[in-house]
Amino acid sequence: MNVTPIRKQNKRRENELLILQAAEKVFAEAGFGGATMQLIADVADLPKANVHYYFSTKEALYRQVVSNIFDIWLKAAESFENASGPAEGIGAYIDAKMEISRTHPAGSKVWASEVMHGAPIIQDYLETALADWTSGRISVINQWIERGLMDPISPRHLLYLIWSSTQHYADFGHQIQTLNNGTSLTDDDWQVAKTAVKQIILKGIGVMP
Amino acid sequence: MNVTPIRKQNKRRENELLILQAAEKVFAEAGFGGATMQLIADVADLPKANVHYYFSTKEALYRQVVSNIFDIWLKAAESFENASGPAEGIGAYIDAKMEISRTHPAGSKVWASEVMHGAPIIQDYLETALADWTSGRISVINQWIERGLMDPISPRHLLYLIWSSTQHYADFGHQIQTLNNGTSLTDDDWQVAKTAVKQIILKGIGVMP
DNA sequence: CCAAATCTTGACCGTATGGTCAAGACTATG
DNA sequence: CATAGTCTTGACCATACGGTCAAGATTTGG
Numbered sequence: 383m384n385v386t387p388i389r390k391q392n393k394r395r396e397n398e399l400l401i402l403q404a405a406e407k408v409f410a411e412a413g414f415g416g417a418t419m420q421l422i423a424d425v426a427d428l429p430k431a432n433v434h435y436y437f438s439t440k441e442a443l444y445r446q447v448v449s450n451i452f453d454i455w456l457k458a459a460e461s462f463e464n465a466s467g468p469a470e471g472i473g474a475y476i477d478a479k480m481e482i483s484r485t486h487p488a489g490s491k492v493w494a495s496e497v498m499h500g501a502p503i504i505q506d507y508l509e510t511a512l513a514d515w516t517s518g519r520i521s522v523i524n525q526w527i528e529r530g531l532m533d534p535i536s537p538r539h540l541l542y543l544i545w546s547s548t549q550h551y552a553d554f555g556h557q558i559q560t561l562n563n564g565t566s567l568t569d570d571d572w573q574v575a576k577t578a579v580k581q582i583i584l585k586g587i588g589v590m591p
Numbered sequence: 592m593n594v595t596p597i598r599k600q601n602k603r604r605e606n607e608l609l610i611l612q613a614a615e616k617v618f619a620e621a622g623f624g625g626a627t628m629q630l631i632a633d634v635a636d637l638p639k640a641n642v643h644y645y646f647s648t649k650e651a652l653y654r655q656v657v658s659n660i661f662d663i664w665l666k667a668a669e670s671f672e673n674a675s676g677p678a679e680g681i682g683a684y685i686d687a688k689m690e691i692s693r694t695h696p697a698g699s700k701v702w703a704s705e706v707m708h709g710a711p712i713i714q715d716y717l718e719t720a721l722a723d724w725t726s727g728r729i730s731v732i733n734q735w736i737e738r739g740l741m742d743p744i745s746p747r748h749l750l751y752l753i754w755s756s757t758q759h760y761a762d763f764g765h766q767i768q769t770l771n772n773g774t775s776l777t778d779d780d781w782q783v784a785k786t787a788v789k790q791i792i793l794k795g796i797g798v799m800p
Numbered sequence: 801c802c803a804a805a806t807c808t809t810g811a812c813c814g815t816a817t818g819g820t821c822a823a824g825a826c827t828a829t830g
Numbered sequence: 831c832a833t834a835g836t837c838t839t840g841a842c843c844a845t846a847c848g849g850t851c852a853a854g855a856t857t858t859g860g
Contacts, residue, residue: 393806394807397807407611415624415626416622428614429808429810431810434848436807440848457802491707494703495622499621508770539787539788542763542784543788546755549755554751557706557721560717574748575751578752581742603836621821627818629818638838639839640819640838643820644836649817726834786827
């Protein structure tokens with residue numbers, strides 16, 4: 383008599399997704415140490431024991447959350463690819479990262495929290511996937527510099543500045559909102575933010591008049 | 592027979608300082624939820640009960656730590672004052688903030704963690720001291736823009752970009768170190784970082800050729 | 801319709817945590 | 831050196847946490 387009968391095969395996937403979404407939210411708000419399995423279960427509207435059925439330990443659940451976030455970021459980083467030059471590539475990358483900060487702030491916070499506390503769980507991600515991606519991008523930027531398409535800026539520190547300035551809008555969203563008279567940023571506010579960040583960085587590296 | 596007899600009057604101050612330093616370190620590494628009074632006591636090399644003698648609750652201790660950090664930042668922000676123009680004022684401010692990230696990374700992490708989790712403890716700081724300071728600085732920047740000393744950038748978002756890019760070297764120091772072959776930044780590395788950040792931002796707002 | 805597999809859940813357990821307390825040690829001062 | 835004030839500390843407590851478990855409900859496939 384169920385209106386929307388749930389296939390058993392989908393059940394696992396659906397419940398895992400439900401739990402992961404709740405966990406991301408709770409981990410972002412309370413940090414790993416401050417988050418409780420009970421609260422995650424409450425947010426997911428499931429008994430705690432049921433959460434443990436799908437994710438054996440708190441750490442396993444947390445690791446899955448962080449892993450998902452990292453995948454999203456790697457996908458966004460593709461904007462860097464196939465770019466003809468820095469104005470296009472870096473501009474698109476900033477746009478993509480700003481969009482993630484807007485639509486996925488909880489994930490950004492979880493990542494920031496994890497790294498800030500020494501990346502005890504996902505150190506291997508930093509050393510492999512992130513390190514590889516970074517050195518690849520540094521090569522691309524160095525080629526742009528050699529071709530005279532932008533100023534000779536340290537690519538490494540340029541990347542850090544892009545990461546920090548875009549993720550700031552997610553990680554420090556609460557502070558930004560407080561300084562915005564306690565109200566969320568509007569569409570226009572986000573547009574202004576995006577424009578300001580892009581203008582400063584692009585002009586700062588010499589690809590905008 | 593004590594070689595360095597401790598005056599009773601100084602005892603309180605010294606022990607409080609000892610505990611505050613230990614607490615800042617532990618809160619930075621583990622977050623508020625992950626930190627334990629026992630670990631703070633161990634780092635301070637005192638019995639846990641003794642820590643509770645000086646700071647009645649974990650939250651009181653935490654609040655004091657965050658308060659101290661905020662004072663340091665406000666002091667650094669004075670570099671903004673008495674500046675004749677944006678090149679000098681913003682340049683000095685970036686220098687000061689980079690120096691804090693280098694010498695006081697734990698404090699920066701505690702602040703970031705607190706804000707990221709919605710500033711449950713120090714919301715009043717955001718609404719009063721920080722909001723006041725920010726609106727004051729926005730006025731100064733707007734005057735610079737009106738006088739044609741820099742490009743017409745949204746002052747608010749310029750401040751966010753300065754905060755994020757400088758604090759990133761403290762908050763994400765572990766990630767930066769991992770991407771630096773696992774070794775700490777050298778004096779030269781810090782010089783390069785400072786130069787890169789300043790060049791991009793100053794040129795980006797039109798105060799550098 | 802049956803049996804195997806999967807999912808659900810309340811009750812439970814050991815541990816670790818923030819915080820308390822009272823007895824004692826130390827220090828300043830008259 | 832006596833006494834009041836301050837500091838130190840091991841032992842202790844209630845609570846909350848991550849995780850377990852076994853009994854039952856539900857679904858799947860033959």
